[in-house]
């Protein structure tokens with residue numbers, strides 16, 4: 001049964017089983033209405049000897065209504081609440097993607113060509129020249145979306161089963177936005193060596209590997225080792241996809257507030273996969289003043305860190321050796337970049353920032369601060385969510401960057417390709433269009449993927465990692 005808390009504030013579907021000898025449906029309907037539910041549809045699913053099963057579509061507008069309805073129904077004799085669902089849960093029934101053959105198998109002739117004996121000739125051709133796998137198998141257009149479930153959105157270490165809906169969602173986005181066939185793979189291990197071995201073992205069928213929601217610091221080693229040991233692009237989306245989109249939005253926000261990157265004071269909160277990569281991209285773009293904050297406060301070179309990535313971070317940022325927590329870090333800062341946890345940026349902290357502050361609260365699903373709590377005191381605010389303007393989400397990057405990499409059969413996705421992707425995304429918004437509510441294009445802007453693809457291919461060719469010419 002779905003979690004009641006997750007279902008409030010929308011329409012829920014309750015399946016009721018009635019013992020028609022003992023219970024009257026009217027009583028159930030009254031109990032639901034009295035508990036605050038508004039029944040908007042009733043579907044009879046089954047009727048039989050003394051039993052009737054109905055699906056009730058109920059509007060629940062207040063927090064806790066679903067729970068109250070469940071409790072009220074439990075009091076009634078002869079009525080059993082079988083299940084509670086809603087449109088989101090229904091959409092997930094049986095998963096969100098499927099695999100479909102490209103051609104039908106209608107007769108023996110078809111069968112012998114897609115399968116044995118004819119398929120053997122294709123196998124032998126690939127055996128003689130393995131690079132033919134790129135043309136003669138799904139490797140040409142397929143990306144593995146690999147997670148260990150250790151840092152799923154901002155939900156934390158919820159494991160591989162619970163990670164699947166996100167990975168299926170990523171696969172849908174790959175297909176819809178860039179026609180890349182992506183397959184979700186959630187591994188039941190969080191051991192670095194086991195993950196590396198598993199991805200290497202499954203790589204033959206894929207043209208690229210999109211690592212997703214693998215926690216820092218293990219994600220760094222996994223990505224570096226796989227990049228070195230495989231000949232297809234390996235890209236940790238939470239690091240580089242996020243950094244590319246962040247950088248694109250930053251270029252436009254700095255332009256809008258008339259700031260130069262080298263003079264801008266940045267605070268990055270959450271020095272994990274996304275925070276580290278965003279910082280590296282800003283440094284590569286010329287940023288000079290960055291302070292990183294994690295749970296234990298500001299990262300400073302005055303401390304020694306067990307984590308190699310934090311030590312690197314402390315050594316390359318916070319040149320003024322500031323110490324303290326998020327509030328102290330934000331004193332005089334121009335930009336807050338949150339890739340940490342929901343609700344941790346207080347309105348009063350923003351008051352400590354420089355004038356016209358830029359706030360990118362990118363934690364998912366709950367941002368570090370909600371726009372309605374800060375929009376009157378900031379110059380620009382952005383989140384990772386699709387229900388507010390300025391959605392800074394890696395979905396603006398990964399479909400197009402992989403489309404480009406697959407098209408030119410790039411061996412890697414390198415820094416030049418990431419920078420090209422960021423500039424492409426930023427360029428979709430013209431100077432005339434640029435405004436506080438429009439610093440980053442919508443995911444549904446069709447120019448994004450095409451522009452990213454075009455510039456990424458060019459960058460791959462120029463930097464020597466393209467293995468195939470692309471004809472536009």
Ligand SMILES: NC(=O)C1=CN([C@@H]2O[C@H](COP(=O)(O)OP(=O)(O)OC[C@H]3O[C@@H](n4cnc5c(N)ncnc54)[C@H](O)[C@@H]3O)[C@@H](O)[C@H]2O)C=CC1
Pocket residue numbers: 151152153154155213214215216237238239242269270271272273274275293294295296338339340341342344362363364365383384385392393394395
């Ligand atoms: N909008 C977007 O496109 C993206 C958003 N994100 C979001 O960013 C967040 C982090 O993701 P990852 O870097 O992949 O995870 P991660 O697990 O690698 O890193 C999270 C970091 O945040 C720190 N953190 C947690 N609570 C904190 C707090 N109260 N104060 C300061 N630091 C805190 C953790 O200690 C850790 O270092 C998640 O909420 C995720 O949904 C991540 C990738 C893309």
Ligand SMILES: CC(=O)C(=O)O
Pocket residue numbers: 152153154213237238363364384393394395
């Ligand atoms: C957007 C994304 O990849 C995340 O929040 O983890």
Ligand SMILES: [Mg+2]
Pocket residue numbers: 153212213237238
């Ligand atoms: Mg992610």
